[in-house]
Amino acid sequence: MNIPLIDLKAQYNSIAEDLDRVTKEVLSSANYIMGKNVTEFEKEFAEYVGVKHAISVGNGTDALVIALKSLGIGKGDEVITTTFTFFATAESISAVGAKPVFVDVEKDTFNIDPSQIESKITKNTKAIMPVHIFGQSAKMDEINEIAKKHNLKVIEDACQAIGGKYKGKSIGTLSDVACFSFFPTKNLGCAGDGGIIVTDNDEVATIARALRTHGSGENGQKAYNLLNNITEEVEKASSDANDTVYNPLKYYNYLIGFNTRLDAIQAAILRVKLKHIDKWNEKRREIAGIYNESLKDTELVTPTVLGDCSPVYHMYILQSEDRESLLNKLKEKGVATGVYYPVPLHLQKVYKDLGYKEGDMPVAEYLSHRTFAIPVYPELTEEQVEHIIKSIKE
Known part of the structure; x- marks a missing residue:
């Protein structure tokens, strides 16, 4: 008997009819970028986690990078995180120009040891990024208490923990902003790369939406106005605008952002899997x-x-x-x-x-x-x- 560590074929076979159907629907629609499936998945995911905003992106690493940038974290800043996790956690901190500051973990849970966090805080510390490693929540009450005391932001790396809970609260609702990965081997995985940022903070959500698409269009202008304290009417895309073919607003750029969107096929697949x-x-x-x-x-x-x-x-x-x-x-x-x-x-x-x-x-x-x-x-x-x-x- 040969038993793989993860059997993606077995999962596919269990819901193959639904996955094949929604994939063909997206292909036949010819609407592959953003669109209805992405919008609906974001709504369904936000409702599932219990947050106001869910902003889908191309992968979990990009979710972490954009979350950090949306909180204004960058060059010269420090972010405290665990040393016992996948590289993307620290890589995202480095990618925005900040410095990862590592903390040891607890031997029994493998999660960041809150008792060691405070000693690592300096005048440059801007945030704490705990990881809910292997799907179990870090000790968020203690972490949030330290963050509040030192006026720090908290970003949950929840990439391994969709559906987990801490003291009855959903992982993803325990901080300023949280990030999930939909890499195929995750508990909720798509047929490629995918990720999402969740938050109750309206400003963070606006900036994140702008950053995922080159800082352009309606969301780009909203974020620009927000960051520069500008009050003016924002131009909205027409009802027939199509992000796959032609949306005139995408040629107006307001921030230096990224090209990191969850495509429509992945969103359709994730909508099926979220039900399970x-x-x-x-x-x-x-x-x-x-x-x-x-x-x-x-x-x-x-x-x-x-x-x-x-x-x-x-x-x-x-x-x-x-x-x-x-x-x-x-x-x-x-x-x-x-x-x-x-x-x-x-x-x-x-x-x-x-x-x-x-x-x-x-x-x-x-x-x-x-x-x-x-x-x-x-x-x-x-x-x-x-x-x-x-x-x-x-």
């Missing part, structure tokens, strides 16, 4: 519960779930003192695994100039040698789950 996300997340939790119970008497360390969190298990992470040997044996038994993350961000070569060294973030460094993921996708069969457990125990 709660069911899929619940199945992930069910499988994780089976793993927890079945593996509790082994030498492996199973994931810790905080009592006030409802995680979505983007990854099910185990810890082993002899990881490489175990992974090789599981491979022989047909069980795919993945190592997340082998090199903490403070030790990545690209950040050598920041001056971090081994030993600076002992918990993340410890975890980087012990953690690994096993399959937890919702399409796993009972037989596959049993095979995974049996293989680990053997």
